[in-house]
Amino acid sequence: MMRALTFRLNGAERTLEVDDARSLLVVLRDDLGLTGAKYGCGVGYCAVCTVLLDDAPIRSCVTPVGAIDGHTVTTVEGLASGGVLHPLQQAFIDHGAFQCGYCTSGMLLGAVALLRSTPHPTREQMVQALDGHLCRCGAHQRILAAIESVAAQGAAAGEAR
Amino acid sequence: MSDDPGERAGFDRRRFLLLAGGGVVVALVGLGARFALKRDREFAYPEDLNAYLRIGKDGRVTVFSGKIEMGQGVMTSLAQMLAEELGVAVASVDLVMGDTKECPPDAGTFGSLTTRVFGPALREAGAKARSALLGLAAKRLGVPRTALAVDDGVVSVIGSPARRVTYGDLAGGAKILRVVDRRVTLRTAKEFTVIGQSVERLDGPAKVTGAAKYTGDLRRPGMLYARLLRPPMHGAMMVSLDTSAAERVPGARIVQHQGLIAVLHADPQGAEAAVRAIRSSWSEPATTVDSESIFDHLVAVGGEPNEIARHGDVEAAKARAPHLVKSVFHKGYVAHAPMEPHTALAEIKDGHATIWASTQTPFPTRDRVAKMLGMRRDAVRVITPFVGGGFGGKSAGQQVLEAARLAQLTGHPVMVEWTRDEEFFYDTFDPAAVVEVASAADPSGRLALWDYAVFGAGPRGAEPIYASPAQRIVSASSGPEIHPFAVGPWRAPGANMNVWARESQIDLMAAALGQDPLEFRLRNVVEPRLRRALEAVATAFGWQSGPAPSRRGQGIACNIDAGTCVATAAAVRVDAATGRVIVDRIVCAQDMGIVVNPEGAKMQIEGGLTMGLGYTLAEELHFRGGDILDRNFGTYQIPRFSWVPRIEAILLRNDALAPQGGGEPAITTTGAVVANAVFDAIGVRFYRLPMTAVRVKDALAAATKA
Ligand code: FES
Ligand code: FES
Numbered sequence: 001m002m003r004a005l006t007f008r009l010n011g012a013e014r015t016l017e018v019d020d021a022r023s024l025l026v027v028l029r030d031d032l033g034l035t036g037a038k039y040g041c042g043v044g045y046c047a048v049c050t051v052l053l054d055d056a057p058i059r060s061c062v063t064p065v066g067a068i069d070g071h072t073v074t075t076v077e078g079l080a081s082g083g084v085l086h087p088l089q090q091a092f093i094d095h096g097a098f099q100c101g102y103c104t105s106g107m108l109l110g111a112v113a114l115l116r117s118t119p120h121p122t123r124e125q126m127v128q129a130l131d132g133h134l135c136r137c138g139a140h141q142r143i144l145a146a147i148e149s150v151a152a153q154g155a156a157a158g159e160a161r
Numbered sequence: 162m163s164d165d166p167g168e169r170a171g172f173d174r175r176r177f178l179l180l181a182g183g184g185v186v187v188a189l190v191g192l193g194a195r196f197a198l199k200r201d202r203e204f205a206y207p208e209d210l211n212a213y214l215r216i217g218k219d220g221r222v223t224v225f226s227g228k229i230e231m232g233q234g235v236m237t238s239l240a241q242m243l244a245e246e247l248g249v250a251v252a253s254v255d256l257v258m259g260d261t262k263e264c265p266p267d268a269g270t271f272g273s274l275t276t277r278v279f280g281p282a283l284r285e286a287g288a289k290a291r292s293a294l295l296g297l298a299a300k301r302l303g304v305p306r307t308a309l310a311v312d313d314g315v316v317s318v319i320g321s322p323a324r325r326v327t328y329g330d331l332a333g334g335a336k337i338l339r340v341v342d343r344r345v346t347l348r349t350a351k352e353f354t355v356i357g358q359s360v361e362r363l364d365g366p367a368k369v370t371g372a373a374k375y376t377g378d379l380r381r382p383g384m385l386y387a388r389l390l391r392p393p394m395h396g397a398m399m400v401s402l403d404t405s406a407a408e409r410v411p412g413a414r415i416v417q418h419q420g421l422i423a424v425l426h427a428d429p430q431g432a433e434a435a436v437r438a439i440r441s442s443w444s445e446p447a448t449t450v451d452s453e454s455i456f457d458h459l460v461a462v463g464g465e466p467n468e469i470a471r472h473g474d475v476e477a478a479k480a481r482a483p484h485l486v487k488s489v490f491h492k493g494y495v496a497h498a499p500m501e502p503h504t505a506l507a508e509i510k511d512g513h514a515t516i517w518a519s520t521q522t523p524f525p526t527r528d529r530v531a532k533m534l535g536m537r538r539d540a541v542r543v544i545t546p547f548v549g550g551g552f553g554g555k556s557a558g559q560q561v562l563e564a565a566r567l568a569q570l571t572g573h574p575v576m577v578e579w580t581r582d583e584e585f586f587y588d589t590f591d592p593a594a595v596v597e598v599a600s601a602a603d604p605s606g607r608l609a610l611w612d613y614a615v616f617g618a619g620p621r622g623a624e625p626i627y628a629s630p631a632q633r634i635v636s637a638s639s640g641p642e643i644h645p646f647a648v649g650p651w652r653a654p655g656a657n658m659n660v661w662a663r664e665s666q667i668d669l670m671a672a673a674l675g676q677d678p679l680e681f682r683l684r685n686v687v688e689p690r691l692r693r694a695l696e697a698v699a700t701a702f703g704w705q706s707g708p709a710p711s712r713r714g715q716g717i718a719c720n721i722d723a724g725t726c727v728a729t730a731a732a733v734r735v736d737a738a739t740g741r742v743i744v745d746r747i748v749c750a751q752d753m754g755i756v757v758n759p760e761g762a763k764m765q766i767e768g769g770l771t772m773g774l775g776y777t778l779a780e781e782l783h784f785r786g787g788d789i790l791d792r793n794f795g796t797y798q799i800p801r802f803s804w805v806p807r808i809e810a811i812l813l814r815n816d817a818l819a820p821q822g823g824g825e826p827a828i829t830t831t832g833a834v835v836a837n838a839v840f841d842a843i844g845v846r847f848y849r850l851p852m853t854a855v856r857v858k859d860a861l862a863a864a865t866k867a
Contacts, residue, residue: 026430036371038549040500041581045794048500076371084370087199093365096764100232102367102375102500127802134794136500136550137232138771140805142764157281 005069010034010078020066024058025049028075029067036076036105040134043141047133050106051075057113076105079112087153088112091146099137107133111147184332185216185293187286187442191751209420212279212434213496214286216294220314220329222247224283225524227267227524228275228366229259231548231555232768233824234761236273237362239343241757242273245348246287246458248311250326251363259545266653269522271553272651276757276820277724281347282619286347292384297331330537336736350755358762364547373547375502376519384430384506387567391424391583395646395822396446406504409434412675416570423567425575448786451463453840457595459617460595471621474630478610485610490598490662492618493781495591495646497651498509499797501549502584507564508574509534511564512542518561520824526558530565543670552772557589583790589649592639594618597663600629602670608685615659617643617759622656623663626721627685635649635679645787649690652769653825656722657776657832661850664718664833668709677706679717679835682806690752694728694813695719696748701811702730707840716838718830723822725753726813729770729830733838740858742778742839744804749827750811766810766827768827773831779851 003020006013009032018027019076028051040048042061056067077131079086087110090155091097098104107130112130114121121129135143168422189212212226224243230236253565257263259270271624284695291311294669298316299306300326302772310319315327348359392399404415407424413435416424426432452456479485505518507530514534520526531538549557564577579587594617608629615623619639625632641648652655671681679699686692698704698717705713714735719728732746747770756762763766780800783790791797810827832850840846 022428022430027427029378030428031378033380034371035374038501039377039578040377040502041794044795046500046581048677054771076369080370085366089369092369093361094469096362096760098232098365098366098368099234099764099768100499100501100550101364101373102232104368105371108369110477113635125659133800134799134801136498136552136799138768138800138805139764139799140771140802140809145804 002071003066007066008072013058013118016109018065021064022067024068025052025060025062026098028060034075034077038102038105040102045132045134047102047110048108050121050133052109052113055113055116058108063081068108074109074112076108079108086112087150088146089128092143093148095142095149097142097146103133103135103137103139107135107143111143115147115154117152119154121147142143162822167761170760183220183292184218184434185335185337186213186228187293187341188213188288188764189282189286189341193206198702211281213285214290216290216328216332218329218333220253220327220332220418222249223257223265225252226256226279228279228544229265229270229521229523229548231270231521231551233275233765234362234758235270236364236758237360238276238761239283240363241282241355241360242276242284243287243356245286245353247291249314251355251360253825255316256363259520260542261523261527261544268522269525269556270551271556277822280757280820282341284347285341285345288347289339289341291793292345293337293339294331295727297335298326301326303330317653318725320595324427339662356757357759359760362761367549373568373694375501375547375549376506376517377501377576379506379517379579380548381506381508384574384576385425385427385571387423387431387564387575387577388424388432389434389577389587390439390441393443394445394505394789395505397443397787400442400444401751406438406440410438414571416567418566421563422564425571425573426566429578431675437579437705446787447786451494451785452781452783455493455645456595459593459643462643463616466635466637467620470624470625471633473629475612475633478601478631479599479612480769484609484673485601486666486673487599488597488662488669488848490596490658490665490848492594492658492661494593494648494784494795495623495651495776495780496588496782497552497554498584498588499550499552499554499795502579502581503555503560503587504578505561505569506574506576507561509565509568509572510655512536512540514565514568514730516543516561516565517543517546518543518558519548519555519561520545520558520561521548521553522558526561529558530561533562534565534569550776552652552831553587555651556738557647558588559731566596581794583794585797586789589647591651591654591657591776592617592644593649594655594658596658598666600666600670602674604674606671606674606676606681611838613663615662618658619655619840620659621654622659622722624721626687626691626719627667628687633784645784647791652772653722653829656720656825656829657773660720660829661717661832661836663683664720664830665836665846668837669846672840674708675708678709680706682717682719686719688726690815691719691721691726691728693749694726694750694752697811698728698730698748701750701809703749704730710844711841714838716834716836716841718837720826720829722826723827725751725821725826727751727826729827729834731834731838733835733842735839735857735861737861740851740854740856740861742823742835742857744774744806746807746809747834748809750813751826751828752813752818754815754821755825756812756842757820759812762812762823763810767808769825769828770775770808770831771800772807774804774835777832777835777851778804779853781851781853798824
């Protein structure tokens with residue numbers, strides 16, 4: 001059904017007239033020009049399409065766009081602010097936590113969600129939170145190290161973004 | 162222009178300079194057949210040109226190379242190699258890669274060749290450019306070149322740093338061409354300031370911000386998404402077709418042309434809805450083989466094997482051997498499954514075709530497109546954006562032909578993005594394979610016989626690394642005719658099978674003699690670099706000597722691949738209740754010669770070992786004839802966070818040897834090291850990969866009964 005949706009996207013209020021049954025991934029990539037979220041499987045298995053709906057990581061490929069009405073959506077394009085990378089983005093660079101980079105935006109958003117809900121996750125909590133995120137290049141160990149380093153910084157600075 | 166005596170006679174400098182423009186330009190020629198493609202006269206670049214670099218008046222250095230970046234980090238390591246010789250900062254180097262208009266031809270990115278073969282040539286180009294620039298600077302500053310020093314693209318007079326000139330200034334007024342076709346003096350390992358440093362990857366900022374563009378992220382005005390009607394199985398023939406419902410999908414356009422049936426739509430979901438609305442029926446070919454019967458099939462149809470190595474009297478050694486160890490090993494088909502499926506965008510305008518493609522082979526792909534479209538090849542341009550993983554699987558280019566054909570038929574730019582289902586269906590799988598091996602050792606633990614045959618996988622990794630007085634290694638066909646669907650190169654093609662089989666067999670012999678598997682290897686290994694890698698990994702791992710099975714769950718394996726000596730040790734546990742193999746720790750030591758970017762090399766080792774857990778523990782394509790039964794990650798499991806052990810990568814310093822392969826060696830040992838550790842843990846030897854939980858559980862049950 002065509003409907004006007006109102007939502008916050010990467011910090012800005014947006015209104016969009018759209019068929020609310022379309023996939024959020026397609027709307028982000030084609031209607032809104034945000035191609036950071038990727039297609040990997042289309043059915044919820046791989047998480048390379050992950051974005052945040054409010055604070056929750058969701059698989060945008062299987063989410064009808066109508067679900068974002070009245071909510072906040074964050075994509076990888078919205079993580080840096082004022083030209084400064086989000087600590088997790090910086091940590092991914094510092095730890096070499098990517099190779100081809102295709103899974104990276106989904107990984108980052110999964111990690112952002114984890115640290116918002118659990119600022120000091122144990123290794124098991126990290127593994128559990130990200131286990132649905134596939135990475136064919138095998139960057140897993142460095143992704144965990146990157147998240148750990150940000151959690152530790154957050155502890156030192158007494159805050160987590 | 163240059164009067165350099167080292168230049169080649171055949172190089173057409175006039176034509177090349179038209180292309181390359183001004184500034185200081187250094188051309189690389191004559192790297193040999195593995196690099197070059199057959200070219201014809203219609204192609205713009207001179208014969209034998211492999212790459213070139215240009216220094217502009219802003220001081221930035223641009224390298225034009227037909228290689229591509231698919232995650233392996235070569236964009237960064239190549240920039241480092243050039244920066245080292247040229248005397249500039251890595252950050253001032255830009256790479257233009259895999260663009261058939263901008264870059265000279267290249268056969269493709271595979272085989273761990275980029276750093277190993279292309280890298281040294283690029284260093285020579287850097288050295289040559291530096292020498293040319295020093296000559297210009299000497300003239301400009303009025304001093305002999307020996308009085309000059311270079312730092313970060315600035316040439317200054319030694320002792321009076323205020324007298325200086327930048328590369329940019331020098332290049333600005335120059336129109337210089339140098340051709341590298343002979344050895345120039347390169348910097349030695351002692352002089353290195355950039356090579357050997359863990360430089361941050363140049364593609365990092367783009368990849369963490371979502372700015373990095375992959376093919377599927379591109380949009381062109383008027384672009385349509387295409388979905389193609391696919392057969393339900395390989396070999397099926399269409400019996401009936403009804404597109405009337407698809408035609409009624411608003412905005413959908415159906416194209417039928419020479420067996421290709423496609424739906425185009427401005428919205429990808431519109432295209433999907435329309436393709437689903439097509440009604441078709443197909444004849445199903447009789448099933449010949451399946452995931453279980455494939456192994457007998459491969460041996461039956463393999464034909465006369467090729468001899469890879471032979472010496473001594475194998476039959477006599479067999480007759481003499483007091484204890485012959487005979488084994489047969491089986492491994493199924495494995496998918497590449499890059500996270501980015503095959504994608505291509507094609508646009509044809511004014512007699513020119515532009516193709517953006519996720520491919521490892523931009524130039525061969527360009528040639529295929531030109532042929533299909535009936536266009537001159539210099540009227541076709543293939544551009545390679547970032548590639549979301551390749552592993553050998555993005556060499557074929559079927560999706561590119563589909564997009565190009567549809568663009569030609571419709572007059573619109575056309576995007577073809579394979580779904581995951583199509584990705585599994587049309588993958589060029591790592592072949593299923595069989596190894597039959599008979600071997601023997603004398604009581605002191607020296608190999609006396611090695612008689613080895615591989616079917617289906619090819620010989621890589623089957624070459625002898627252990628000394629044996631009687632040895633025969635043969636490889637039967639690995640060609641497409643023996644497989645029920647397409648197969649192709651998969652990260653170290655064939656080596657995962659061969660190294661697993663060989664290293665399992667070595668462990669079987671050590672166990673039969675009651676000897677420690679590490680000592681057994683050290684006694685028989687030929688290459689001193691490999692011996693050093695074994696010793697290093699044993700020390701770092703904390704190897705406990707003794708015969709297996711020790712119930713500790715430790716394993717060791719080694720290999721030589723792409724010039725790199727690699728030894729790996731692993732610690733595993735087996736959950737007896739579920740049969741699940743838990744890999745706790747892997748330590749891997751590699752002598753890969755000079756290491757250009759240590760962190761980059763470690764990433765490749767870790768990535769390879771992690772990816773290798775897939776073919777070791779879970780990945781095996783299920784099929785019935787041409788019917789591919791695994792079509793997504795629900796049934797086809799690839800490694801995930803909960804599988805990943807602690808991995809320690811050790812780089813053994815060897816500055817005497819030029820850089821060797823880095824992307825492939827480690828993964829070739831994963832299957833072997835885990836299988837050997839599983840044997841050490843539970844006393845059960847696996848002759849079939851993957852060691853799925855079900856198979857391990859069944860094997861444990863059988864062992865308890867016996
Ligand atoms: S693309 Fe959404 S989960 Fe794979
Ligand atoms: S970095 Fe390539 S899939 Fe994760």
